[in-house]
Amino acid sequence: MTTPGRLVGVGLGPGDPDLMSVRADRLIRGARHVAYFRKAGRPGRARTSIDGMLPEGVTEFAMEYPVTTEIPLDDPAYNATLSAFYGDVCAHLRDLVMGGAEVVVPCEGDPFFYGSFMHLHARLKDRIPVEIVPAITGMSAAWTATNRPITWGDDVLSVLMATLPEDVLAARMAEADALVVMKIGRNMDRVRRALRTAGKFDRAWLVECAAMEAQRVMPLLEAEGRAVPYFSIVLVHGRGRRP
Known part of the structure; x- marks a missing residue:
């Protein structure tokens, strides 16, 4: 055999x-x-x-x-x-x-x-x-690209899919200290609205094609109306306990 x-x-x-x-x-x-x-x-x-x-x-x-x-x-x-x-x-x-x-x-x-x-x-x-x-993972490369730690101390990190219903996204965003939102693409407008509802839009960052040649990093505020590729991640950094 x-x-x-x-x-x-x-x-x-x-x-x-x-x-x-x-x-x-x-x-x-x-x-x-x-x-x-x-x-x-x-x-x-x-x-x-x-x-x-x-x-x-x-x-x-x-x-x-x-x-x-x-x-x-x-x-x-x-x-x-x-x-x-x-x-x-x-x-x-x-x-x-x-x-x-x-x-x-x-x-x-x-x-x-x-x-x-x-x-x-x-x-x-x-x-x-x-x-x-x-x-x-791609999300690790994305938060590294922002040159900011994603979590501090006891921060709770949530990883969300942009394909979720908008009300579910907003609720989960409001609960978490730090956020990673994946599978953006055509769902970008939904993510923007959910972040605004959760009160976290002003702190959000957009990373396109992390660790690839086409990588782009910017505050989400600067990407208003921008169409983004599928390999994009939205981040909200935690602001938890630190020495």
Whole structure:
């Protein structure tokens, strides 16, 4: 019988190759099979992040999302379509690993932090060997880009998705001492209104494409009316206890 290989979710960090871990770099450069997520017709950010790192002769498997924003998130067809997609790619990955292959899956940020790899892990962790290589998250790179600590002392930090209903966003924002708001994109106006309702708009910062070439950092007050890319994060720094 063939000894199973393993599936390895490799965190690439926020975008700057210098912020990739030594272990991640070693696994990417030594990969014989690499699988990555992408939108149909696009190379995929995880794949472009490792351009020039993969060895010659590597076998690539592009996992193309059947939908991204074409169907509303609350439409039952959205979950059904994605569930079938994950089932298909997991069957392929399982066959590779059971055949003895080590399959490296490069992941933007950290594999266990709002990433697509989590859906592979949930389906395969009890069926094949699966390992995780953690990484610096995009939010950590974002608050570092502001050159200000995100929390002090006993500050409570909340990480919110901009896709939440506006009233829920405002309520959670009001409760927290420090904030990270992710998945901005087309939800920017909702985030602005919720921050104003919570009384935190004047303290908010916008970081676009943290740790990438296109990085931009500014107080949110200076970004009024600005359309922002998907890889944007809004921050409110804590002001808690300090010596």
